[in-house]
Amino acid sequence: MLYAGVHLPNFPAQAALRNDAEARQKPFAVVAGTPPQVRVVALNSHAKKMGLWVGMTKADAETQSSVKIRERLVRLESLAHAALQDCLAGFSPWCEDVAPDLFVLDISGLSNLMGTPVQIAKSIREQARTFSLYIKIGVAHNIDSAIHAARLTKNVLVLPTGGEAEILRDAPLEILEATPEILGILHRWGIRRFGQLAALPELALSERLGQEGLRLQRLTRGISTRILSPTVPSMAFEEEMEFDHSVEDLKSLAFVFHRLLGQLVLRLATRALAAGEIHLTLHLDLAADGVTAKEPFFTRTLKLPVPSVDVTLLLKLLQLDLEAHPPGAPVMKVVLHIEPMRPRVVQNGMFVPQGPEPQRLELTLAKLRRIVGEDRVGSPELMDRHLPVPFRMANFTPSNSPSRKLPAEVSQTAVRIFRPALPTSVEKVRGTPRRVRFSGKSYQVSHASGPWRRSGEWWTRGHWGRDEWDLVLVSGDNKRIVVRAYRDLVTGHWSVEAEYD
Amino acid sequence: MRNAANLRVQVESMLESRIPSALTPKIKPPLESMSCGISDIDRFKAFGRGTLVEICGAPSTGRTTLLHGLLAQCTAGGEAAAVIDTSDTFDPVSASQSGVVLREVLWVRCGVPRNQGRALSRLDQALGAIDLLLQNGGLGLIALDLANVPIRDARQIPLSAWFKFRRAVEDTRTLLVVLAQQPNAGSSSATMLDVSQSSVEIEESDKPSVEKHIDGDCLIRTLRNRAEVLRGQMTKPVRSVRTIGEFSTSLYSYR
Structure with a gap:
């Protein structure tokens, strides 16, 4: 098995600067704590060059006016953590979330695709750079050594099988997951490096530090039996x-x-x-x-x-x-x-008509809405309701599939609806319109067909009722038009609603 | 002339290796014509894809019926179509009854003037919309309905705009149809179909006059219309054609 430990150094600063490219170019520090003990917990290299260090108080850091100081935000850190997890998911599904700034992933079998362990590690680092994250990677044949290598190195460190103890010999004991008490004891003994702890006699160490001491010693010798427990990446983006x-x-x-x-x-x-x-x-x-x-x-x-x-x-x-x-x-x-x-995967048939490209169409629809109005672009959808013109606007989503029923020969006259209906003055003879006037023009009625009573929604507040007439009108210049007019049963007003065309 | 022809042959033969038939105009394949569902009009082959076609006429002359026929044929084939409705007069109910598959129709209802506080006229909205749809591509039919726009206003659309629309649909499978009262596109339209009303058929009640309860006891049965192709540039060389056809549509189903 081959594991890659991925460590995000200076995590609070990286998380705060990930989406702020401008701030990355300037001195920057992240502070945390309760006043008056607010201290710098992370900073970038520009701030380090100006003499700032982790642990200094916020008041001291603020003496440097050019340094941008921000409060530590756990939320930003969790977003950076999720971003790195997504980045690593692109390489291996077997990825363990060890700590907010640390992951381990199983890279066994990637060599056929991506080359040597060094090349794999470099690919992961390059991918992380596109996520605006700087990571360090350690590769080893056991999980703990990979983690130690990742924490120790400045970029990529590959530990060969059996050579872990030798390479990690000079690593500081701080990168071990040891309790502060044990670490304090070891420091008092003058033990500060992996190599020094590895060289101690096991029996004597066991007598003084117990099983925990032996576990730490095994880790410094590059021996570990830890098993990877993969974490399922979150679906929150x-x-x-x-x-x-x-x-x-x-x-x-x-x-x-x-x-x-x-x-x-x-x-x-x-x-x-x-x-x-x-x-x-x-x-x-x-x-x-x-x-x-x-x-x-x-x-x-x-x-x-x-x-x-x-x-x-x-x-x-x-x-x-x-x-x-x-x-x-x-x-x-x-x-x-x-x-x-899941992205839509469509393979167009050879004989299927080509329709508008969906993504481009969505943008065009948004632009059209901007020009004509929000609810004035779409496909008309007929409603099963008793309205004069029962339709509503639906989203335009063309199916690009031919209709099974071929349209017959056109035999029906089309209608053009005036929205709103045109107010009309009507002269009647024996209840029949004989002369009408609308849109500033007068017409003689040559034929009138009606009345056709229509009503609907009388069971709601939007009830309506009308007597409809189909009228053949002759204008002054002897042109004939056919319209649909109606008299509202509630108000008694006449209107021309539509034109047959 | 003979010398010119010889010179042309000579130049063409010299350039043959690099540019075949350099001075001979490219023969375009015949354009596929879209059916409007009325056989008497279809025989004109007036609605060629990749062209701009104008349907002009006064109210109640069958312009919208032709449009519904085109929409029905286009959408039944699975193609998407767009109606840019300058006066917001499209009737989805009668369109559906004519066989139009409404979910394949993009209806752009111009009318409410709004654009970040700037008021756009209906006509400006329609021209903006058609520009966007032509750029988008992929539509089988785009209809610009100017039938209720006053003639004076429609005339204000610059010829350059029509030329741009014609160029945008050229070499595509999109048919651009313009409904108007009078022709506006000039030479940019490949076909201009002039429609006019022939007659209105009335079915009078056979009851004696004294038995009629009111005078409206009749039924408007049919609108008879005449369509005339005034210009057709479907074939090269360009030639003017005058072809006349008749069609009638029924109002019976509404009553």
Whole structure:
């Protein structure tokens, strides 16, 4: 068996900086603790160069004005942890979640695909870089040695079988999972390296430190019987970013969305999944001027008709949606959550008509909604209700499958509906319209067919009733049109509802 | 002329290895024509894919019936179609009764002026929508319904826009149909179908006049219409054609 220990050094700082490329280029420190004992727990290399160190107080760190200081956020760390887990899932399904900053994965059998253990480790490191994570990898034939190698090395360390003790000889005892008491005793004895502990006589060590001492000694000798217990990766795909100052301009948010969506899509892609639904939550700054929002949180949900991993498409859809539904206040924090779905795999038949490409169509529909209105784009769907024109707008999702029933010869006159119906003044003779006037024009009625009484929904508040007439109208220039007019039974008003064409 | 022909042959033979038939216009394969479900009109082969076709006429002349026929044939074949409804007059009920598969129809209902506070006219919305749909591609039929747009307003669409639409559908399988009261696209339309009303058939009640309870005791049975192809550029060289056909449609099913 071959195992790779994956360690995320400087974890709190990496988690805080993962989605903030700008801050990575500047001195940065993460602080934690309760006042007044708030201390630096992690920092980047720029901050180290300025003389900052882990353990110094926040007050001391703040004396360096150019250093950006942020509170430690466990939530960001859990997101970074989930991202690394997704990254590793792309290499092996046998992955154990040892600690927030440590994983072990079984890489046996990967050599046929990816080469030597060093090449495998480098591939994992490269993939982690695309997730904006810097990792160290140790490869060994047992789990504990792989973990120790990962903690010891600066990038990649491969331990050969039987050579673990020799290579780990100078490793500090701090990388062992020993209790502080035992570590203190060993330090008092002057034992600070793996090699020193490995060389101690077993009996004497057992008499002084018990079975725990012997276990630690075996670890320093590269001997371990630990079995991998794989962890099932979570299906929660979420990323967030908090701003130092609230953002008013929605266009500026596009950069943030792009960054977060890029990360999420990358995670989905490594798990062979796609985005089925996007939930956006914006934390708003209600204290700013000119705010129209009432709630501190603004949420939007985008349901995609076809699962997608196209960042440009998802970004454009989010932008169009936010333009149509602005949050109404400056944004303090962005949280993006994606509901994963299996990507749609379609093989078009040779004789199936080619339809619009689903992802592109969704973007076009979003743009159309922006032009004509939210509920004015889609497919008409007939409803089984007693309404004058019973239909509703449904999502346009073409099936691209030919209908089994071929259309017959067209024999029915089409109708054009005026929305809203045109108010009409009517002159009647013996109850029949003889002259009508609508849209500023007068018409002589040459033939009138009716009345046809229609009503519906009388069992609800939306009840309606009308006497309908089909009228052949002749205009002043002797042109003939055929229309459908009606008299409302409630109001008694006449209207022209439709034209036969 | 003879010299010119000789020169052409000479140039073509010199370029033959690099550009075959360099000076001979490429013969386009005949365009597949879409059926509108009315045999008397189908024989014109007026609705060629990859072209812009105008159906022009006054109200109650069968323009919308032709459109429903085209939509029915297109959607029954499994192709998606779009209706850009400038005046929001599309009737899904009568379309469905004509055989249109509604789930394959994208209905863009222009009308509410809104775009980030900027008011767009119905016509501007329709032109924006058609631009987007032509870019998207993959649709078998796109119909731009300007039938209820005043002639004056429809005339304001620049010729360059029609030319752009024609170029966008060229060499695709999309048929672009424009319903209007008068032709607007000029030479950009491959076919211009002028429809007019011939007659309206009325079925009078056979009851004596004294027995009729009211005067509306009759039934409007049929609309008879005439369609004339005023221009057809389906074949090269371009030639003007005038072909006339008749079709009648029934209102019977509504009553």
